[in-house]
Amino acid sequence: xxxxxxxxxxxxxxxxxxxxxxxxxxxxxxxxxxxxxxxxxxxxxxxxxxxxxxxxxxxxxxxxxxxxxxxxxxxxxxxxxxxxxxxxxxxxxxxxxxxxxxxxxxxxxxxxxxxxxxxxxxxxxxxxxxxxxxx
Numbered sequence: 001x002x003x004x005x006x007x008x009x010x011x012x013x014x015x016x017x018x019x020x021x022x023x024x025x026x027x028x029x030x031x032x033x034x035x036x037x038x039x040x041x042x043x044x045x046x047x048x049x050x051x052x053x054x055x056x057x058x059x060x061x062x063x064x065x066x067x068x069x070x071x072x073x074x075x076x077x078x079x080x081x082x083x084x085x086x087x088x089x090x091x092x093x094x095x096x097x098x099x100x101x102x103x104x105x106x107x108x109x110x111x112x113x114x115x116x117x118x119x120x121x122x123x124x125x126x127x128x129x130x131x132x133x134x135x
Contacts, residue, residue: 001119002120003117004114004115004116004118005106005107005112005113005115008030008103008106008120012099012102013095013096013100016039016041016050016098019039019041019122020050021048021092024043024124025041025042025125026039026040026041026122026123026125027040027122027125028041028121028122029121029122030106030118030119030120031120032118035054036054036055037052037053037055037102039052039053040053040125041092046091048092049089049090049092050090050092050098051087052087052089052098053082053085053086053088054074054085054102054109056071070109073108073109074105077101077104078097079101088101
């Protein structure tokens with residue numbers, strides 16, 4: 001699916017709430033064409049959980065690197081360096097926080113305008129996130 005940033009901004013919190021509340025594990029990817037934000041949502045805990053991840057400089061050419069200021073902005077938004085990318089973990093009830101953080105990243109760090117396009121992919125993972133899967 002393709003949507004404008006404006007459309008994503010209007011509907012992201014609802015979509016995140018839907019995938020957190022649904023049993024199972026979901027993966028949502030917002031692809032700008034050069035960078036991405038992705039989410040992994042699962043059941044468990046109080047109302048599920050949501051892991052948000054944004055791309056770092058690891059896979060980008062030199063003319064498309066995040067500046068040190070951009071990386072600092074990601075940290076200021078609540079992302080932490082995790083492996084090669086930036087991640088944030090939220091309880092399912094905090095989907096508004098995750099949505100706001102992602103919208104701020106897309107607007108202020110990835111510099112998307114209202115009419116810029118994103119490719120959206122949503123799919124259910126076959127990985128089991130239930131407590132019984134660990135036993």
